Amino acid sequence: xxxxxxxxxxxxxxxxxxxxxxxxxxxxxxxxxxxxxxxxxxxxxxxxxxxxxxxxxxxxxxxxxxxxxxxxxxxxxxxxxxxxxxxxxxxxxxxxxxxxxxxxxxxxxxxxxxxxxxxxxxxxxxxxxxxxxxxxxxxxxxxxxxxxxxxxxxxxxxxxxxxxxxxxxxxxxxxxxxxxxxxxxxxxxxxxxxxxxxxxxxxxxxxxxxxxxxxxxxxxxxxxxxxxxxxxxx
Amino acid sequence: xxxxxxxxxxxxxxxxxxxxxxxxxxxxxxxxxxxxxxxxxxxxxxxxxxxxxxxxxxxxxxxxxxxxxxxxxxxxxxxxxxxxxxxxxxxxxxxxxxxxxxxxxxxxxxxxxxxxxxxxxxxxxxxxxxxxxxxxxxxxxxxxxxxxxxxxxxxxxxxxxxxxxxxxxxxxxxxxxxxxxxxxxxxxxxxxxxxxxxxxxxxxxxxxxxxxxx
Numbered sequence: 001x002x003x004x005x006x007x008x009x010x011x012x013x014x015x016x017x018x019x020x021x022x023x024x025x026x027x028x029x030x031x032x033x034x035x036x037x038x039x040x041x042x043x044x045x046x047x048x049x050x051x052x053x054x055x056x057x058x059x060x061x062x063x064x065x066x067x068x069x070x071x072x073x074x075x076x077x078x079x080x081x082x083x084x085x086x087x088x089x090x091x092x093x094x095x096x097x098x099x100x101x102x103x104x105x106x107x108x109x110x111x112x113x114x115x116x117x118x119x120x121x122x123x124x125x126x127x128x129x130x131x132x133x134x135x136x137x138x139x140x141x142x143x144x145x146x147x148x149x150x151x152x153x154x155x156x157x158x159x160x161x162x163x164x165x166x167x168x169x170x171x172x173x174x175x176x177x178x179x180x181x182x183x184x185x186x187x188x189x190x191x192x193x194x195x196x197x198x199x200x201x202x203x204x205x206x207x208x209x210x211x212x213x214x215x216x217x218x219x220x221x222x223x224x225x226x227x228x229x230x231x232x233x234x
Numbered sequence: 235x236x237x238x239x240x241x242x243x244x245x246x247x248x249x250x251x252x253x254x255x256x257x258x259x260x261x262x263x264x265x266x267x268x269x270x271x272x273x274x275x276x277x278x279x280x281x282x283x284x285x286x287x288x289x290x291x292x293x294x295x296x297x298x299x300x301x302x303x304x305x306x307x308x309x310x311x312x313x314x315x316x317x318x319x320x321x322x323x324x325x326x327x328x329x330x331x332x333x334x335x336x337x338x339x340x341x342x343x344x345x346x347x348x349x350x351x352x353x354x355x356x357x358x359x360x361x362x363x364x365x366x367x368x369x370x371x372x373x374x375x376x377x378x379x380x381x382x383x384x385x386x387x388x389x390x391x392x393x394x395x396x397x398x399x400x401x402x403x404x405x406x407x408x409x410x411x412x413x414x415x416x417x418x419x420x421x422x423x424x425x426x427x428x429x430x431x432x433x434x435x436x437x438x439x440x441x442x443x444x445x446x447x448x
Binding site for chain 2: 039049
């Protein structure tokens with residue numbers, strides 16, 4: 001270290017930088033620039049998983065009563081209503097999809113992570129693939145498939161006993177058929193008519209149906225990471 | 235914490251099953267989380283972030299903290315997921331090697347200015363990743379995720395004083411590095427001109443050589 005620069009960065013300056021304050025002292029200027037860049041607002045590519053995360057959230061709302069306190073007895077009807085709303089939106093968007101790209105772009109309330117590159121809809125929506133609504137016939141069932149498969153780890157069998165899956169079981173024609181049915185919806189099977197979620201992990205191409213390539217995180221209810229303290233101890 | 239008062243409402247909404255509130259949380263926290271994870275697990279950051287959000291989605295119904303706490307809570311989950319991931323792979327934490335994920339960072343709908351910004355963000359994160367892991371983590375939690383020293387300490391399972399020291403040492407080290415190599419932590423000039431070079435050269439943080447001066 002140069003003798004005339006015994007201390008490139010004071011502790012006080014460091015603390016200011018760490019708190020996100022702009023610092024313009026000679027020694028800290030470049031450092032402040034790098035830190036500002038490191039904490040820049042999110043870029044679209046970083047938010048590519050929003051649809052998948054939201055889907056997992058909606059699935060959790062349907063299967064986890066704790067997510068809707070005070071509405072425990074209505075959990076099933078609430079999630080079905082929610083999913084039906086999404087379905088209606090999908091149908092509406094599909095009806096105008098031929099000339100309704102602008103509408104589709106503005107209607108990004110219906111993320112469909114499962115069909116980002118459906119060749120049947122050759123018009124790329126300007127809103128970006130992750131938010132593009134798609135004419136999936138039954139997003140509700142696809143969502144239930146996702147929820148079911150996401151929990152298909154340790155409590156695989158128990159998952160289907162949840163009332164939230166009754167619609168899925170009905171549609172599949174029985175509990176034993178759910179796997180095959182979901183595969184047929186393109187949730188797991190590559191090369192289905194929706195040409196959708198291949199199980200491979202294309203990290204940037206599309207939000208994957210399964211966040212973990214080989215694990216099913218929801219299947220580990222007693223996972224040690226499950227309960228970080230509400231207030232991390234000082 | 236005032237800085238994160240904005241999330242209090244969203245946390246409450248998400249805990250009651252509100253989708254829009256959950257999206258608000260995702261957009262607010264995911265970028266920082268992903269950058270933190272990139273330093274912890276490198277190219278697997280996307281996967282670990284997805285696992286993290288799956289767990290957040292599942293557990294937020296029981297979460298009763300404040301908005302500032304949510305970032306810390308999310309960071310704690312992410313860190314546990316990352317450590318599990320590394321254990322699973324029997325691999326040491328390493329700096330990012332390939333940058334395929336970042337390659338998508340300047341999305342198709344980004345302006346050129348945004349794309350360059352994204353390059354700068356990437357380069358800055360990789361610069362931080364050159365630090366010893368405890369220093370890098372302390373800085374990332376404080377600066378990128380916006381946690382205070384106490385919350386960051388909770389995430390790391392350390393005392394706040396230790397986290398302060400680690401962050402300070404890390405910053406001092408970076409300042410020295412920048413003194414010696416003013417271009418360190420900047421995108422390569424060629425990448426700065428065209429985002430399509432994004433994935434080509436940004437492999438490993440490395441102080442710029444003098445010839446690279448713009």
